[in-house]
Amino acid sequence: MQSNSPVPAWAGALVGLVSGAVALGVAQLVAGIVGPTTFPVVAVGDAAVDLTPLPVKDFAIRAFGSNDKAVLLGGVLVVLAALAALLGTLSRHRPAWGYAGFAVIGAIGVTAVLTRPDAAPLDVVPTLVGVAVGAWALRRLLHRGLATSATTTAPQAAEPPAAAPHADASQAAASGPRADASKDAVPAAGDVPLREAGVRDAAARVAPSDGSVASGQAVPGASAQGEAERPAVMRAGGGAPGFDRRRLLTGVAGGVVVAGVGVVLGRQLGGRQAVDAARVGVALPRPAVPAKAVPAGADLRIGGLSPFVTPNRDFYRVDTALVVPQVDPADWTLRIHGMVDRPVELTYADLLKLPLTEADVTLTCVSNEVGGPYVGNARWLGARMADVLRRAGLRADADMLLSTSADGFTCGTPVDVVMDGRDALFAVAMNGEALPVDHGFPVRQVVPGLYGYVSATKWVVDIKVTRFDRDEAYWTPRGWSAKGPIKTQSRIDVPKDGGSLKAGDTTIAGVAWAQHTGVDAVEVRVDGGQWRQARLAEVPGPDTWRQWAIDWAATPGRHTIEVRATDAAGRTQTDRRAAPAPDGATGWHSVTVSVA
Structure with a gap:
């Protein structure tokens, strides 16, 4: 394929995206058979989790909470989509670049799969099959946009030329049957002469850059053998020469269907439905040691x-x-x-x-x-x-x-x-x-x-x-401690930080925990004033959190509320702020509210 590819850049990017989607869909399908954790996107995501520095992990948990895994997988997919679009664009000029790109992505996926703790040689099959099918889809979609992207009018035979010197060929063409032949060679509106090897120079003069041909002008410079044929005519489909949008888009639609079916079937084969059904069917026995009734x-x-x-x-x-x-x-x-x-x-x-x-x-x-x-x-x-x-x-x-x-x-x-x-x-x-x-x-x-x-x-x-x-x-x-005993903590649930309250009597409430010791007291203060004892809810034992509440006569203005707990061993939580790493966060929880 020449570097001046007739396939537009947007079409190349689309081909790359769909080829990448096909690769992932097929990989998902095969992973459903081999095992869901062998899906290369998951393996790459797992490797990213393992290699991510601790501060970045902490930030992800703070910023995204329980959605951090979805964000990570989404990020992997976005990067893959960008790479696939780039490969598709480059493949317009040299398909080998696209194949090489798929091979590199496949190598990364295989490496990630094999570095999993429980990796087995068979686990690389989804990645290898997905990459192979993706590269095939890239080739096939590019072919649909180029190889048969236009309709070609077959060349028609002309009458043999009259015996005359080559210098007088144009004059003879003007008055004889060849005048009709030259007239027939003029393309209709929207038609473009093919640049066949035997008439390349002639075609360059017959078909100027604006696509027009002078009225009655014959094809000059043709040999006696070449004059026996009229140049083939290609009808362009409304785009650049050699590009057929309709055929490409139908191929793209087929690729999207393949990718979607692969994902759906792969997930079903992955066993979620079977495991869910097994879970529903579990008959739980009665406890030999029942829990105490919740007070x-x-x-x-x-x-x-x-x-x-x-x-x-x-x-x-x-x-x-x-x-x-x-x-x-x-x-x-x-x-x-x-x-x-x-x-x-x-x-x-x-x-x-x-x-x-x-x-x-x-x-x-x-x-x-x-x-x-x-x-x-x-x-x-x-x-x-x-x-x-x-x-x-x-x-x-x-x-x-x-x-x-x-x-x-x-x-x-x-x-x-x-x-x-x-x-x-x-x-x-x-x-x-x-x-x-x-x-x-x-x-x-x-x-x-x-x-x-x-x-x-x-x-x-x-x-x-x-x-x-x-x-x-x-x-x-x-970077985390080998042992992790839970530290005494307390939290304000109401009012919310940044909330607005009406002046007058209100309730401050939250939860505190000190497993396996138990919470013995909770204190609250407003604007750095005196600590006041909160009332505590009942608990069935020392292993659960404990609700607490306190009444407050709120006055107009901005106020900061703080809380601290004391466990049953007499240890009051420290005011010293510390990050979760390496063994759990410390400090008093506080909220700021506006009262009007």
Whole structure:
């Protein structure tokens, strides 16, 4: 293809975008067969998560919250779309550039897939197939826009020329049958003579840049053999010579359909529907140890105040899974090994047959800023981790449980915390229903008193009993503490920061938590004045957050409200502000309001 391609730049970019979409759609379809985490976009996203510096991760969580994964995947797709459009534009001149670009993108995808913790050689198949089909789509779409992009009128035979010197050929053409031939050679409006190799110079004179031909002018300079033919005529489809918009757009539409079908079928094959159906079909056994009844005064029922029990749909989600693992409970097993006397392996059915414990436990993410949203309370049902671990026989010098999720994430939990009698669970249910898939179905860990990054492994499938001086979990080499006990914290829910109030009596309310110790007091002050004791809601135990409230006679003006909590051990939260890294944020939460 010559560098002066008749395909417009916009068409090249469109060809590139659709070819890239076809590549991703086919890769998604193949990944649905091989495994959803082998989809190259997910693998690249996972690699980006692993390589992203800690401050950038913290910013993403603060800025986007639980949408950070969607933003990351969206960013990967935007970059791929831009690259595909660029490759399509370049391919107008040299298709080899487009093929080379697809190969480079494929190499990046293969590398990302193979660097996953649980990578297998077969995992590269979706990337390789997707890239191959994408390159084929690029070639095919360019061909549709060029190879048959116009209709060609077949050349017609002319009468043999009269015997005459070459110098008099033009005069003979003017008075004989060849005059008719030359007249027939004049293109109709909208027709363009083809520049065939044998008549290239003649065509240049017959067809000026404005597309017109002088009336009655013959084709000069033709040989005797060339004069026996009239030049072929190509009817352009309203665009530049050699470009057929209609054929290209029909090909593009077909590519979009292929991409869409690949995505839909790939997701269905990925197992979400099957796992959802299996989850709905789970028959939860009754707990052998039911939770205490929630006290009547546990929820103050104040508008805007977080409820005592967080609904599943509102429970925060922070994890490293860009695509939620789809684990069929029929295939799930939990393996316990390492520094044990007897390795243990349990199926989901085995776990449900164990005596199950029900407990109200508040979970907190270490990424939570002071006053942040990454905390929630739920009623969990599961087997006590201590009971299961005793089956394996923990060795005396083991101090760490290295748990692994179905997608390869690892978490390090202190053994002594799990074994000290608290309700640390291999949970199978949340607020009376089987775990939502986003929250770890079929089984996750719940350990009161520890931040989630060292305790709350979702989709857990493996427990290695080990030591902190021998193994590291996912977040430890990334700058976070190996152990993460939750710090006493409190939050103002109402009024909201920046809100406007009417002067007069109002209520300030919020929640405080100090798992596994419990909250003993909450104090509030306005504009740096005296601390006042807030009234506390009832709680069923030390592992949940606690609502609090206080009345305030609001006066006109701008006011700053602060809160602090004291746990049952007598420790009052510090006023020193610290970021979440490396072991949890500290400081007093405050809001500023305007009163009129």
